[in-house]
Amino acid sequence: MYARAAIGLVPGFNRPGWLPDAVLERTGVTVDRTHLAEYNRVCGFRLSDTLPATYPHVLAFRLAFRLMSRRDFPFPVVGLIHVANRIELHRPIDAGEALDLSVHAADLREHPRGRQLDIVATAAVDGEVVWRDVSTYLRREGRAQGGRRESDQAEPPAASARWRLSPRVGTDYARVSGDHNPIHTSRLGARLFGFPRPIAHGMWSKARCLAALEGRLPEAYTVDVSFKLPVLLPSTVAFAAAPDWTFALHSAKSGKPHLAGTVTGWSGDPGLAAQ
Template identity: 75%
Template sequence: MYARAAIGLVPGFARPDRLPDTMSQRQGVRIDRAHLADYNRVCGFRLTDRLPATYPHVLAFPLAFRLMSGRDFPFPVIGLVHVANRIELRRPIDAGEPLDLAVHAADLREHARGRQLDVVSTAMVDGEVVWRDVSTYLRREGTGSSGGARGDRAEPPPASARWRLTPRVGTDYARVSGDHNPIHTSRLGARLFGFARPIAHGMWSKARCLAALEGRLPEAYTVDVSFKLPVLLPSTVAFSATGAAGTAEVAEAIEATEVRGAAGVAAAAAPEWTFALHSAKSGKPHLDGTITA
């Protein structure tokens, strides 16, 4: 599929001006518990049989990549920018439940910097939709503005935690997710696309933020994230979160989680959260998110 995606970059490769009306599907997908445990370690989750809200995204990734690298897709998949992701976890999912996965593209629309589209993934158990994921991608076209000036940027909220990220964040997540885009794993590959160093996967960043709040989230929730500036590897990032308990209590709980393990933290789940990821050095934003029960 990566070879097919690379061929799509060849000039003169004919493409339609609309999204395909096909749906990629896999039935009866069973969870490999060893892979789930590896994913949980890479992203910072506890080792349990309950799937993190972001885990089905990696199961659906091959279907999404096949769809987006097809000849009937309007843009080359290499070069699309993942700008937002919305996940609806409608109920807890156990690793013993086989999943029926489906992926389709929707809502091709104009944007100030080009065009956007959504890739929609669902997971079903016995005909019930238990999980839904909407990834929004931007195809940059023209010279639209990429955002406000430094003076217009709000000051980042107080940090609840700071994480030092090494280049292994890119290679380890590529291994567990199947997303081996070289901008995440190779300095040369990153430079070919205009980055000084490899950058972290956006979905790793989202998963790491959810892992920091594990044990304090509702049983079912929607988590929305907007991806801002990329996280260069290595770097140090500042995580902030505010829920019903308030920022100070969140920081204390996160510190206890990282020192004693998540099992050592007992706290009531908050129905709503806001969270963010920033550069610890410059305060530049990497990610903004909300969680709603």
């Protein structure tokens, strides 16, 4: 898939200035329990017949990638930066339930560093939406205007745990997610995009943080994260969780931020999270 997507980087490849209206769907998607167990192992979740809130994201990944690889998508998918993710879990999802998946693009907008857009995915059971995921991507265009640099951020919160991450974090998550972007799996691929060595997937970082909160999360909730500086592999990161249901991931050595997240309760109304 990435080989086909790379064609879009060729100069002269014409693209529209708007998002496609396409909605891509897969119906009756069932969970392979062996794959679920492997995903749980890679991300740190306990073995369970209930899906982690991040698991439907990997089920919808191929649809999302196919959408972003289309000729009528405004940017080449290779080079887009995943800057934020919001997941709304409306209720627990059992591994035995068949899911109807849907993916579309929305809200192309200006950003100080370029332009942003959302890829919206949903999972439904018997017509009821039980999960919704919004991934925000940035297309860098020109130089940033103003704003505070990451190095100017406040001191990181006190660590609740430290995790030593090996290069296998990138290759193992690529295997279970289907996201084989070479910036996560190859030193050469990472260098081609300006990184000294491979970086962890943002959705692995989010999943690993939620796994650290497992057992304390409500049955239905919304979890928002912003992805900050990339996690280079290998490295040691520090996880911090606060009583107000905020959490963060930062470098154990430098304190530089990698991820900031918030968990809020679910109101029960589709598309609305309790504040």
